Amino acid sequence: MLSFIGRSIIQKVITLFFVSVISFLIIHLAPGEPSQVDPLNPKFTPEMVERFRKEFHLDQPLHIQYIYFYRDLLTGKTVSWKDNQSVLQKIWERFLNSLPLFIVGTLITWTLSFPIGIRSAIFRGGLYDRSTTFFSYLLISIPGFFFAYILIIFVVTRFHIPVIGMETFGLGDASWSHLIMDRVWHLLLPSVLGATGGIAILSRYVRSQMLEVEGQDYIRTARAKGLPSEQVYYKHALRNALLPFVTMFGLILPGLIGGSVIIESIFSWPGMGRMAYEAILARDYPIILTVNFISAVLVLIGTFISDLLYMLVDPRIRL
Amino acid sequence: MNTEKKLISQDFSEEVPTVTKHSRVQELWQLLKKNRLAFTGLLIFFLFFCTASLGLLLTTGTKPIFDPAVVRLQEKLQSPLSKPNFEALPPEESPRLGIYLFGTDDLGRDVFARMLQGAWVSLTVGFVAVGISVIVGIFMGGIAGYFGQNHVRIDHILTTTIILLGGGLLAVGVISLGIVLLAIGSTYIVFSYWSKRAGRKRPPPKWKNVFYTDTISIDTLIMRFVDIMLCFPSFFLILTVVALLPASMYNIMIVIGLTSWMGTTRFVRAEFLSLREQEFVIAARALGLSNWRIIFRHIIPNAMAPVLVSATIGIATAILTEAGLSFLGFGVPPPHATWGNILADGKRFIFDAPWLTFIPGFAILIVVLSFNLFGEGLRDILNPKLRERY
Numbered sequence A: 001m002l003s004f005i006g007r008s009i010i011q012k013v014i015t016l017f018f019v020s021v022i023s024f025l026i027i028h029l030a031p032g033e034p035s036q037v038d039p040l041n042p043k044f045t046p047e048m049v050e051r052f053r054k055e056f057h058l059d060q061p062l063h064i065q066y067i068y069f070y071r072d073l074l075t076g077k078t079v080s081w082k083d084n085q086s087v088l089q090k091i092w093e094r095f096l097n098s099l100p101l102f103i104v105g106t107l108i109t110w111t112l113s114f115p116i117g118i119r120s121a122i123f124r125g126g127l128y129d130r131s132t133t134f135f136s137y138l139l140i141s142i143p144g145f146f147f148a149y150i151l152i153i154f155v156v157t158r159f160h161i162p163v164i165g166m167e168t169f170g171l172g173d174a175s176w177s178h179l180i181m182d183r184v185w186h187l188l189l190p191s192v193l194g195a196t197g198g199i200a201i202l203s204r205y206v207r208s209q210m211l212e213v214e215g216q217d218y219i220r221t222a223r224a225k226g227l228p229s230e231q232v233y234y235k236h237a238l239r240n241a242l243l244p245f246v247t248m249f250g251l252i253l254p255g256l257i258g259g260s261v262i263i264e265s266i267f268s269w270p271g272m273g274r275m276a277y278e279a280i281l282a283r284d285y286p287i288i289l290t291v292n293f294i295s296a297v298l299v300l301i302g303t304f305i306s307d308l309l310y311m312l313v314d315p316r317i318r319l
Numbered sequence B: 001m002n003t004e005k006k007l008i009s010q011d012f013s014e015e016v017p018t019v020t021k022h023s024r025v026q027e028l029w030q031l032l033k034k035n036r037l038a039f040t041g042l043l044i045f046f047l048f049f050c051t052a053s054l055g056l057l058l059t060t061g062t063k064p065i066f067d068p069a070v071v072r073l074q075e076k077l078q079s080p081l082s083k084p085n086f087e088a089l090p091p092e093e094s095p096r097l098g099i100y101l102f103g104t105d106d107l108g109r110d111v112f113a114r115m116l117q118g119a120w121v122s123l124t125v126g127f128v129a130v131g132i133s134v135i136v137g138i139f140m141g142g143i144a145g146y147f148g149q150n151h152v153r154i155d156h157i158l159t160t161t162i163i164l165l166g167g168g169l170l171a172v173g174v175i176s177l178g179i180v181l182l183a184i185g186s187t188y189i190v191f192s193y194w195s196k197r198a199g200r201k202r203p204p205p206k207w208k209n210v211f212y213t214d215t216i217s218i219d220t221l222i223m224r225f226v227d228i229m230l231c232f233p234s235f236f237l238i239l240t241v242v243a244l245l246p247a248s249m250y251n252i253m254i255v256i257g258l259t260s261w262m263g264t265t266r267f268v269r270a271e272f273l274s275l276r277e278q279e280f281v282i283a284a285r286a287l288g289l290s291n292w293r294i295i296f297r298h299i300i301p302n303a304m305a306p307v308l309v310s311a312t313i314g315i316a317t318a319i320l321t322e323a324g325l326s327f328l329g330f331g332v333p334p335p336h337a338t339w340g341n342i343l344a345d346g347k348r349f350i351f352d353a354p355w356l357t358f359i360p361g362f363a364i365l366i367v368v369l370s371f372n373l374f375g376e377g378l379r380d381i382l383n384p385k386l387r388e389r390y
Helices: A001-031 A045-054 A061-073 A089-121 A129-141 A144-159 A177-214 A217-224 A228-242 A245-250 A261-267 A272-282 A285-313 B004-017 B024-034 B036-059 B113-147 B154-172 B175-198 B208-210 B218-230 B234-244 B250-260 B262-275 B279-286 B291-328 B340-351 B354-383
Strands: B151-152 B214-217
Touching: A001 A285, A001 B218, A001 B234, A061 B175, A089 A129, A089 A177, A089 A228, A089 A272, A129 A177, A129 A245, A129 B036, A129 B354, A144 A177, A144 A261, A144 B291, A144 B354, A177 A228, A177 A261, A177 B113, A217 A228, A228 B354, A245 A285, A261 A272, A261 B024, A261 B234, A261 B262, A261 B291, A272 B234, A285 B234, B024 B036, B024 B354, B036 B113, B036 B291, B036 B354, B113 B218, B113 B250, B113 B262, B113 B291, B113 B340, B113 B354, B151 B218, B154 B175, B214 B218, B218 B262, B234 B250, B234 B291, B250 B291, B262 B291, B279 B291, B291 B340, B291 B354, B340 B354
Parallel strands: none
Antiparallel strands: B151 B214
């Protein structure tokens, strides 16, 4: 156990190092310059461009720039090139905005997909199963931005409720219940949209896991000794079908930082995804690289946690 | 001899005369026809393919039949199936069908012609991106699975470094040193290949053993690289690279392809690892077939099933990704229409001209759905566990 932990930590640190190198190279070798140091930018004189280049260490060779950048990042001193604010500070603010979306979306996904998946496994081949199958393919296939507009049209024309942004502007002295409902409405649509793909995939996965477990001998034994089918499904089958899902708790971690670029920009939600999008537009290298780095760290931590959880819940696995 | 063969074959044909022989393709076709959703998916895909090729023919050239670029400012935001105002239009600008089948957009361009043009973009982006990812995936996965046990030696690493350094120097502009390094690297490769072919007569001197030390296996190398690539948030990475590169359709295809091969690599590696231990591969090796012949003739055809399934679903994902990129404004550059950017342009008129959102939206939905259904159906059909015997 300890040796597994030690080995995988070393392995993950090495992976992280290569991720940082590759992302740094991709960003810096791509053609074009950040707008602050672009010689074609009419806002800046050549002297200012020269000063900015020096300030950003852009006049140094690449490997020196790499060391400078990650030294600043690890000591928390990186600043955005666009507005000179601390990158970690900015990311933290945006992260707090994205967090409610993530939490509500994850809750919706996990609470809806299990009942749907289990039910369609129990009644497999029936009308319910076939229609949920079709609907989950539909949800996987629908482009998120298109679905977003359908929902916006529906909610706005039907309920006359504004849904763009985090809250309606200028509700200063409304009653608190009104304010809360306003927040809830604004939160609901983007998180439902974030959850659709998840519901579709996860419920299919639950279904196939249930079906696989139901083919096992111990289920036949349980049936043969005359247990009620409720008990067979929920006590014998479900418990064993749940095993792989324990590991998925680790894998939802990267979703924390991802944020959906498209959905956040449709709903003008000032979250992580939108910040990353704006950073890409402005070629704000520190923010792009930091977001990339943090999400790589989260992916690695997530896989680590899921390996550990798998070892804990499944005694057959010894790594 | 000849008669003997004839006799034998006659014998066999008499032994099994009643079994109707289905070829594998026929059998798969039968199974596909039984799976209704997958069959519908295939049908829609076929229709889409015809539409896209027809669209390419009808919308390109100097005088296309459906011109997606004609701007008619007096006819903007006409609803679908509306008649154009023929008096206000010069005859060469009036729509070919006599009506605006799908309406017009905010510049008065015919949405039907633009949809036709966009179909081809979706199709090629899907196929080329997935083609790239499948080729890279099979290549990496095949090497990891088949040659994975071999180790990378120090001299390999040194040679690669020298060649990469030489190439880099050449690219930077240090011509002479770059050429020298490249030459050293390639001479070493040629030399080591030749000495391997010739067969080593005496053992290498002691000091050279340092260079022949094994480091890590090829399998580890490739799979760690896959792990590294999986650490990147994929849509964000694609968005970054596409935004930084100059806007063009080919960049999008290449970037989507190069960021989605990891799944295929894992499948292919797993298949290769299990297939190379099977009896028919051992038999082929015992017959003295070369590695390449074993790989291409014996292993790859047997390893294709999961690749095919993931490729079909990958096409759906690639089309969605391209539409998303176009929607964010990073897609195919503007005069060319794609379904994503018709939708992105139309979103400003969502309450006045909903068809600009709904027509491309449903088109993307239906095409992606058909690929997903066909892919899932294919997974069921190719899965021998679920297949019933005839």
